[in-house]
């Protein structure tokens with residue numbers, strides 16, 4: 001019925017996720033409610049893992065970028081699927097350890113990691129620390145020396161690639177706060193310094209060109225640029241770096257018209273470029289890492305809201321207000337992100353009106369979508385928003401002191417809460 005396999009309708013015409021009636025879920029757990037399909041997440045993990053096996057002969061690792069959605073249950077789930085984990089803060093790292101995630105499969109990112117975070121990474125035994133800048137490089141060398149150890153590092157390089165996506169989530173071009181620039185020679189001198197640092201073990205390089213990218217070409221281009229740079233490093237320093245991390249960024253369909261490339265096509269194409277470039281350079285194919293976040297969990301999630309007031313301003317627009325807001329979904333306010341909305345009650349009925357879906361925050365910009373096609377919904381009706389599994393719960397705030405919604409995972413044995421709803425008491429827990 002919909003463009004996502006785990007979403008459908010039942011005999012009553014209600015929206016279902018993995019066969020579970022969303023009206024029943026809202027009844028049991030309340031709204032707003034994040035719901036995720038466990039099967040869809042596992043399927044995405046397997047697709048990536050199988051492609052890694054098929055196209056790189058298993059000489060690689062898929063590290064789920066937990067910034068997309070981080071909690072203990074998801075860490076356990078991706079661990080069971082044999083993936084690694086990309087973390088970007090002490091909070092994500094702490095969550096990973098609380099879930100008993102194997103630390104050697106953790107990749108630690110961040111453009112301004114604090115000394116405490118670096119110490120924590122060393123103490124936990126994180127497998128790869130991706131160093132962003134010279135300040136961090138020197139600090140990490142000192143911190144590792146104090147512990148009598150050598151830190152396993154990769155260097156973040158910006159390959160100078162401008163992938164077509166929203167400017168806030170574009171990171172590979174030269175004007176970016178992330179990483180060492182290639183064209184200025186900054187990256188090469190950082191590599192030389194890292195190779196000489198007595199307490200750093202330089203494993204390789206990292207790049208990430210942006211997020212929600214539909215084109216294969218920028219990924220191929222990035223792989224080629226990075227490998228050519230590895231060839232140059234080899235010629236200049238004699239060091240054949242054994243690893244290359246190509247980041248994440250693969251797009252997902254938020255609306256039917258979006259047309260993402262299947263991940264296995266991306267893996268096939270990029271692995272072709274990797275092998276060809278290495279062949280030409282006479283350079284051994286490195287161990288490859290990738291870091292998908294959105295494309296592992298994004299399509300798996302939906303958000304359920306209850307409609308409150310419906311306000312039609314004649315000749316202007318109709319506002320459909322819901323019991324959620326930019327606090328649980330800041331993506332429209334931040335990126336004017338497109339979404340698919342539907343009545344969960346009569347999901348099969350045609351969408352006959354164009355509305356603005358408004359949140360309940362005390363702010364005019366608190367909108368979840370404009371020019372949204374929707375059925376003639378009434379106050380009290382349940383609506384569902386598709387593809388909210390990534391960068392929703394993880395970006396949620398307590399703005400206006402609104403408690404964060406829970407996350408329910410629908411698995412083989414039915415739905416279960418993996419993150420409970422915040423209470424009003426939770427909101428004042430840190431107040432003194």
Ligand code: LLP
Nearest residue numbers: 065208211212248249250291292293294391
């Ligand atoms: N690796 C690195 C180093 C990253 O910075 C990111 C995302 C990823 C991997 C995962 O990218 P993904 O596969 O999820 O596209 N809040 C924005 C997205 C920001 C992405 C930041 N970095 C949004 O809601 O669209």
